[in-house]
Each structure stands twice: as C-alpha cells, then as structure tokens.
Amino acid sequence: MTKMGPARRRGLSTEVADEIREAIFDGRYAPGEALRETELSEALEVSRGPVREALQKLEREGLVHTEWHRGATVTALSLQDVAELDSLRGALEVLAVRRVVDQATDADLSLIEKTAAAMDRADTPHEMVRCDIAFHDAVYAAANHSRLQQAWEAIRSQVHLFLITRVGVSTDGYLEQIREEHRDLVAALRLGNVDGALKLFAEHRRHAFDVLTKG
Amino acid sequence: MTKMGPARRRGLSTEVADEIREAIFDGRYAPGEALRETELSEALEVSRGPVREALQKLEREGLVHTEWHRGATVTALSLQDVAELDSLRGALEVLAVRRVVDQATDADLSLIEKTAAAMDRADTPHEMVRCDIAFHDAVYAAANHSRLQQAWEAIRSQVHLFLITRVGVSTDGYLEQIREEHRDLVAALRLGNVDGALKLFAEHRRHAFDVLTKG
DNA sequence: GCATGTAGGAATGTTAACATTGAGACAAGT
DNA sequence: ACTTGTCTCAATGTTAACATTCCTACATGC
Numbered sequence: 001m002t003k004m005g006p007a008r009r010r011g012l013s014t015e016v017a018d019e020i021r022e023a024i025f026d027g028r029y030a031p032g033e034a035l036r037e038t039e040l041s042e043a044l045e046v047s048r049g050p051v052r053e054a055l056q057k058l059e060r061e062g063l064v065h066t067e068w069h070r071g072a073t074v075t076a077l078s079l080q081d082v083a084e085l086d087s088l089r090g091a092l093e094v095l096a097v098r099r100v101v102d103q104a105t106d107a108d109l110s111l112i113e114k115t116a117a118a119m120d121r122a123d124t125p126h127e128m129v130r131c132d133i134a135f136h137d138a139v140y141a142a143a144n145h146s147r148l149q150q151a152w153e154a155i156r157s158q159v160h161l162f163l164i165t166r167v168g169v170s171t172d173g174y175l176e177q178i179r180e181e182h183r184d185l186v187a188a189l190r191l192g193n194v195d196g197a198l199k200l201f202a203e204h205r206r207h208a209f210d211v212l213t214k215g
Numbered sequence: 216m217t218k219m220g221p222a223r224r225r226g227l228s229t230e231v232a233d234e235i236r237e238a239i240f241d242g243r244y245a246p247g248e249a250l251r252e253t254e255l256s257e258a259l260e261v262s263r264g265p266v267r268e269a270l271q272k273l274e275r276e277g278l279v280h281t282e283w284h285r286g287a288t289v290t291a292l293s294l295q296d297v298a299e300l301d302s303l304r305g306a307l308e309v310l311a312v313r314r315v316v317d318q319a320t321d322a323d324l325s326l327i328e329k330t331a332a333a334m335d336r337a338d339t340p341h342e343m344v345r346c347d348i349a350f351h352d353a354v355y356a357a358a359n360h361s362r363l364q365q366a367w368e369a370i371r372s373q374v375h376l377f378l379i380t381r382v383g384v385s386t387d388g389y390l391e392q393i394r395e396e397h398r399d400l401v402a403a404l405r406l407g408n409v410d411g412a413l414k415l416f417a418e419h420r421r422h423a424f425d426v427l428t429k430g
Numbered sequence: 431g432c433a434t435g436t437a438g439g440a441a442t443g444t445t446a447a448c449a450t451t452g453a454g455a456c457a458a459g460t
Numbered sequence: 461a462c463t464t465g466t467c468t469c470a471a472t473g474t475t476a477a478c479a480t481t482c483c484t485a486c487a488t489g490c
Binding site for chain 3: 068
Binding site: 008009010011049052053056057060062067068069081084085087088090091092094095145146147148150151154155 | 223224225226264267268271272275277282283284296299300302303305306307309310360361362363365366369370
C-alpha cells in the first residue's frame with residue numbers, strides 16, 4: 001500500500017471534458033449532433049480555450065469527431081465501427097488477461113472483485129453499463145501496463161456508447177445475466193487459468209456484439 | 216483506384232506538431248528536455264494556441280509528457296517502457312497481420328512491397344528507421360481498421376524513438392539484415408500463411424528488442 | 431428548372447494580453 | 461547544517477478580441 005497518492009491539479013479542460021462526456025452518455029447530446037464551442041463555453045461559463053482542449057481530448061477518446069473549420073459532432077457508431085471496437089477490444093483484452101493471470105497481486109484481484117460485486121447494487125441498465133465499464137477498467141488497471149491502459153482508454157468511451165445503445169434492445173433477465181457473466185470472469189481470473197479466462201472474456205464480448213447484430 | 220482524394224486543410228497546429236516531431240527525431244531536442252511553449256511559439260512564429268494543441272497531439276502520440284503547470288518534456292523511454300511498447304505492438308500486429316492475410320487487396324500488398332523495396336535506397340541508419348516505420352504503416356493501412364491504425368499511431372512515434380536509440384548499437388551488417396527481414400515479411404504476407412507471417416513478425420520484434428536489452 | 435455566382439452570417443482558427451501557478455534563490459530561525 | 465518562510469520571476473492556464481472559413485440563402489444567367 002502507498003501511503004499517499006499524487007495530488008495534482010486537473011485544470012479546467014479536464015473538467016469541461018468530463019461535463020461534456022457525461023452529457024453525451026446521458027443522452028443530452030445525440031449521436032451526430034453538433035457540439036458548438038461558443039454554446040458550450042457559455043453554458044459552462046468558461047472561455048473557448050479550455051473547451052477546445054476538452055473537445056480534442058474527447059476526440060482522442062473517439063467520442064466526438066472533428067473536421068477542419070467544421071467543428072465537433074458526437075460520434076455515431078456504424079455497424080462497422082462496432083465490429084472494429086469488438087475486434088480491437090479482443091486484441092487488447094487478450095494481452096490484459098494474460099498479464100492479470102501472470103502477475104496481478106491479490107489486492108488487484110480484490111479490486112476487480114469489488115467492481116463485479118458493485119453490479120448487485122445496480123438496478124437501472126444505465127447503472128449496469130457504468131459498472132460493466134468499471135469492471136474492465138479494473139482489469140486493465142491490474143494488468144499494470146500503462147500503454148495498454150491508454151489503448152483501452154482510447155476506445156473506452158466508444159464501448160460505453162455502444163453498450164448504452166444495446167440497452168435499448170435488452171431483455172428481462174438481462175441485468176442478472178450480466179452479473180453472472182462477470183462473476184464467472186472474476187472466478188476464472190482468480191483460478192489463474194489463462195485459456196479458460198480468455199474463452200470467457202471472448203464469450204462476454206460475443207454476447208454484447210450479437211445482441212446488436214441480431215436486434 | 217479513387218480518382219481524387221480528400222482536399223482538407225490541415226491547420227497550424229498540425230504543422231507545428233510535425234515540426235516539433237521532426238526536431239525530436241533529429242535529436243535537436245533530447246529525451247527529458249523541456250519544450251517551452253513560449254520558445255516554440257517564437258521559433259515557429261505562431262502564437263501559443265496552436266503550439267499547445269500541437270503538444271497535446273504529441274502527448275497522445277507518447278512523444279512528450281506533460282504535467283499540470285509544468286509544461287511538456289520529451290519522453291525518455293525506460294527499459295520497462297520499451298517492454299510495454301514491444302508487448303502492445305505484438306498484440307496489435309497479430310490482429311493487423313490476420314486482417315491483412317484475410318482481406319488485403321493486391322493493391323495493398325503492392326504498397327507494402329513498395330515500402331520494403333524503398334529500403335534498398337536507404338544508406339543511413341536514420342533513413343532505414345524511417346523506412347521500417349513506413350513499412351509497418353503500410354501493413355496497418357492494409358489491415359483496413361481505423362481504430363487499429365489509431366492504436367498504432369498512439370505508439371508509432373515512441374517505436375520510432377526506440378529504433379533510433381537502437382541505431383547507436385547497430386553492427387555492420389545491420390542494414391542488410393533489416394532489408395532481408397522485411398523481404399521475408401512481405402513474402403509471408405503474399406503467401407497468405409497466417410501462422411508463418413505471425414512467427415516472422417514476432418521474430419522481427421524480438422530482434423529489435425533483444426539488441427537493446429543486450430547492448 | 432437547373433446550375434452557377436455571390437453576399438451575409440455564424441462558427442471555428444488564431445492571436446495577444448491578463449491571471450495563476452510553481453520552482454529556485456535567499457534569508458532567518460532552530 | 462537543516463529546515464522553514466518569503467520573494468521573485470518565468471512559464472503555463474485562461475480569457476477576450478480579431479481573422480478566416482464555410483454554410484446558407486438568394487439572385488442571376490442559361
């Protein structure tokens with residue numbers, strides 16, 4: 001255990017980015033909609049400088065798309081986009097799971113377990129999506145690989161967006177099924193069985209992906 | 216063949232980023248050195264706005280590291296950093312090679328071949344590094360996967376940096392050896408043998424990595 | 431009617447001035 | 461000698477005004 005963590009300031013652009021990101025996840029900005037700098041700067045009561053930096057940050061998360069002198073629009077994921085997310089996520093998770101099984105500490109695994117347990121207290125699909133993402137965050141954190149984590153963060157928000165759209169076609173037993181899946185994932189990681197864990201993670205992704213292609 | 220490509224403007228920040236990137240690769244800024252906004256804006260004769268955006272862009276490439284109110288410094292790669300680059304690159308290349316073998320067009324393969332052939336005209340190690348990077352660029356481009364390409368771009372400059380440092384410990388037959396390796400890689404992709412190609416790419420990475428750990 | 435040309439306006443790109451922060455130097459106290 | 465407090469100043473964070481670009485609507489010509 002470290003006695004203290006870093007106490008760095010965050011800056012306005014970071015907070016602005018957080019605000020906008022939440023607004024998008026809440027549906028206050030729909031996919032394809034324009035994010036005007038002037039509008040945002042007035043609403044958040046900051047100048048356009050930090051807003052521009054925030055939009056750049058969101059662009060590198062793939063949440064918005066910007067073009068020269070045309071401003072930013074909320075990303076609208078096509079079927080091909082979702083397929084790309086699925087395959088890239090697969091490549092990253094293989095590495096992540098391998099490292100977790102190989103070298104994760106008991107404290108790391110406990111943290112992952114905690115995020116899985118938090119799903120029991122989620123009663124809305126939106127809450128569940130947050131927990132799902134938090135779970136994978138914990139897995140990548142346990143992998144102890146800063147660049148891998150960075151690569152995950154570059155698609156994290158897009159996966160979040162995708163999972164939210166999936167909520168629209170979710171069935172009744174959906175919440176409980178997700179909870180069970182994650183319990184299995186944790187168990188596999190605890191056991192240290194690489195192949196088994198990889199298989200379960202692959203199935204987990206497949207379930208998420210299939211719902212969209214079939215629905 | 217497309218008759219015309221997009222004709223988009225680039226903006227100052229993009230050009231500033233290019234300038235700084237080249238300066239770093241040329242060694243005009245050493246790893247660990249500070250990149251002052253005021254200094255850059257005066258040297259490039261632009262205001263600090265575009266410089267800030269450029270530095271943000273370079274940060275997402277991992278070429279510089281910035282902290283709150285402390286400015287940007289050129290990334291200094293530790294041994295662990297290089298190990299991270301190696302493993303992440305491996306995960307990405309597996310996906311890339313699979314897709315290239317599966318679905319690359321003949322035109323794509325020709326482009327890859329061209330970059331490998333360009334190595335014959337490279338006589339300095341620095342030139343060779345450029346060609347090496349260009350080769351892998353072509354592979355990722357042929358994979359036809361925008362997010363995979365983006366993930367590669369997030370570590371591309373760091374790999375470039377790493378390969379440049381390797382130049383310092385290169386032996387005599389180094390240039391010709393690299394050329395031969397890439398000829399083999401192209402041949403494997405042409406043949407469409409996934410496992411063979413994957414193995415060769417893994418060896419290629421291993422060669423680069425070993426030189427540093429042993430040297 | 432369709433294509434082309436041309437203002438008008440709104441949004442982004444860029445700049446320069448102002449505000450805030452942090453690192454180093456130096457002095458005083460213990 | 462080592463710590464602690466203060467000061468200074470240079471660099472970054474933020475702001476608001478200015479310049480440029482693009483989209484829209486309307487007019488013009490065929």
